[in-house]
Amino acid sequence: MMTIFIIQKQRMEETCFLLILLLSGGLSTLPPHSREYHFVNQRMNWTEAQSYCREHFTDLVTIYNSNINQLLLSMAQNINEWAWIGLYNDRYSWKWSMEGKLFYVGSTHEFLIWANSQPDCVNANEYCVALQGQTQMNDRPCGDSYPFLCYNAKNTSYILVKENQTWSAAQSYCRTYHTDLTSIRSKEEKSNITLTLNGSGVQYVWIGLYRDPWASWSDNTTSTFTDWKSLEPDNYISLEYCGAFDLKSRKWADGYCTTRHFFFCFTAVTKQTVVKMKLQSEADMHSTEIQQQVSQQVSSSVTNTNLTQVQTMLHVFHHLHILSSCQASCCQKD
Known part of the structure; x- marks a missing residue:
């Protein structure tokens, strides 16, 4: 969704305007480096832990690589119990x-x-x-x-x-x-x-x-990284469908989803990008139709540069005009 604020300022025959776009990435689709991790030393079953993480943080943790795996282990040193992660085996x-x-x-x-x-x-x-x-x-x-x-x-x-x-x-x-x-x-x-x-x-x-084994994570992202302990997962007596850290062995294991364990959550850290665009044109921006065309062109530019799944807030300073014959220059700053 895009909001356009128009502030008029006439400059002879040619009018300039400046676009400032604040782009914020979607929460669950952020890459691993845009996440913060939390160890919760309260005992809950897997479903309760999922609800707690979603209420207080973003979700149960997804582990993408060995670096994240080791980071989580470092947060729970000297603990010889189990801790839920976001992995589960969806048998349906x-x-x-x-x-x-x-x-x-x-x-x-x-x-x-x-x-x-x-x-x-x-x-x-x-x-x-x-x-x-x-x-x-x-x-x-x-x-x-x-x-x-x-x-x-x-x-x-x-x-x-x-x-x-x-x-x-x-x-x-x-x-x-x-x-x-x-x-x-x-x-x-x-x-x-x-x-x-x-x-x-x-x-x-x-x-x-x-079906693909152990392919589901609570936040609906995809990770192929695994770190199972020996002989795991084993689905003991066909009742183990949730993934956890065995913190004593420092490896993963499958467990009964109803058992109460500690757990790991993550918080998505929204990355904000400022994009400035200076545009020049002689067209009149009082027209609603022209304003809509500007909005459509900016939206298209965002999409074409792979800045997808963003919420865009568009502030337009000076007098906005259509890009029929304009020249644009932009700079990007994180």
């Missing part, structure tokens, strides 16, 4: 191989039905989905070998391949000889797949559903 966030877009597959989905007690991500090692008994879904280790179901978009057909393959090998085969591993995106598709599998005798058959 899945993708189709054919589309690659995240979507939610909960226990009450209309036509994607999980088998009893699924998904359970046994031993933190089940990130691919097979149909069990032709109709119900079961998360399985992606390295297991099963028959698989391909989809061919050219003739809208489903092809059962009874050769046992890992999920990745099955995906490669389907993409080579057909379109992809099959997706189930409607009741009609599920009905057609059930007909294809009817009488096949297969116990498990791979479909195109999968």
